[in-house]
Amino acid sequence: xxxxxPTLGNPQNTIAVLQKYGFNFQKKFGQNFLIDTxxxxxxxxxxxxxxxxFVVEIGPGIGTMTQYLxxxxxxxxxxxxxxxxxxxxxxxxxxxxxxxxxxxDILKVDLNALAQEKNGGRPIKVVANLPYYITTPIVMxxxxxxxxxxxxxxxxxxxxxxxxxxxxxxxDYGALSLAVQYYAExxxxxxxxxxxxxxxxxxxxxxxxxTLHTDTPIQVKDEKLMFRLIRASFNQRRxxxxxxITNSAELQYTKEEVAQAIEKCGFPPAVRGETLELKQFAMLxxxxxx
Ligand code: SAM
Numbered sequence: 001x002x003x004x005x006p007t008l009g010n011p012q013n014t015i016a017v018l019q020k021y022g023f024n025f026q027k028k029f030g031q032n033f034l035i036d037t038x039x040x041x042x043x044x045x046x047x048x049x050x051x052x053x054f055v056v057e058i059g060p061g062i063g064t065m066t067q068y069l070x071x072x073x074x075x076x077x078x079x080x081x082x083x084x085x086x087x088x089x090x091x092x093x094x095x096x097x098x099x100x101x102x103x104x105d106i107l108k109v110d111l112n113a114l115a116q117e118k119n120g121g122r123p124i125k126v127v128a129n130l131p132y133y134i135t136t137p138i139v140m141x142x143x144x145x146x147x148x149x150x151x152x153x154x155x156x157x158x159x160x161x162x163x164x165x166x167x168x169x170x171x172d173y174g175a176l177s178l179a180v181q182y183y184a185e186x187x188x189x190x191x192x193x194x195x196x197x198x199x200x201x202x203x204x205x206x207x208x209x210x211t212l213h214t215d216t217p218i219q220v221k222d223e224k225l226m227f228r229l230i231r232a233s234f235n236q237r238r239x240x241x242x243x244x245i246t247n248s249a250e251l252q253y254t255k256e257e258v259a260q261a262i263e264k265c266g267f268p269p270a271v272r273g274e275t276l277e278l279k280q281f282a283m284l285x286x287x288x289x290x
Contacts, residue, residue: 023062033061034064168274193205226284
């Protein structure tokens with residue numbers, strides 16, 4: 001079957017669909033639909049979608065980006081929590097025979113099983129204009145559950161994209177930067193202003209592509225311990241690393257043990273976590289584990 005060209009992605013057609021179904025936006029689901037074809041083209045190009053790809057889309061809304069994905073990919077699975085959007089998606093995606101819509105909460109979908117079923121366990125591409133209220137749990141969930149991923153190309157709040165991309169020495173550097181960079185190479189593709197969405201969000205947005213590392217950039221003996229240390233040091237940003245770690249409810253080290261490990265790594269005694277790179281957190285984690 002020849003796939004139709006996407007028709008949504010401009011304000012007129014979006015309004016027509018919304019009116020046809022009397023759809024009311026639900027704030028609690030972070031619904032801001034894309035109405036700019038240039039932005040949509042940019043996302044598809046950045047995600048490098050081609051005819052061999054199986055793509056998971058998180059939160060298809062009325063199916064705007066889904067049409068673009070379905071046009072370019074082999075197969076698309078779109079996961080939408082709002083049941084009011086399901087009849088609309090059946091309509092807007094009726095021309096595409098390569099799309100499945102799941103009416104589910106993405107945080108409860110077994111994406112490992114889906115990748116196995118639809119892509120023979122090979123790495124999949126995830127593309128989304130994310131609901132901003134759960135950006136971090138969604139992105140970290142993909143990584144921590146070890147979903148086989150090739151790339152994650154997502155629209156997020158501009159500040160969040162910046163946090164994902166920065167290194168030590170900036171105020172945006174934090175646990176999210178380190179976690180994302182442990183798993184992937186981040187690249188901000190475009191900044192997107194509020195007028196590209198309906199309704200307009202109160203914040204600026206950015207498209208970021210996270211390309212999964214084929215080999216993790218650092219070796220660490222206990223990944224979970226390293227991330228506990230990272231969280232502890234950024235939860236109490238203004239404290240020294242020794243105090244941050246000893247105050248953490250997630251960790252049971254004495255001041256002496258932490259100070260000794262810090263010395264062993266060759267860091268200054270009053271070092272703060274925000275100055276350390278990923279590989280230095282890995283060193284500290286290995287030293288504490290010993
Ligand atoms: N992709 C559409 C677009 O770009 O026009 C809509 C994007 S809108 C920012 C986010 C979408 O995610 C909404 O359709 C919302 O209902 C859906 N959503 C919110 N929370 C979700 C969840 N936990 N699981 C799946 N979808 C969710």
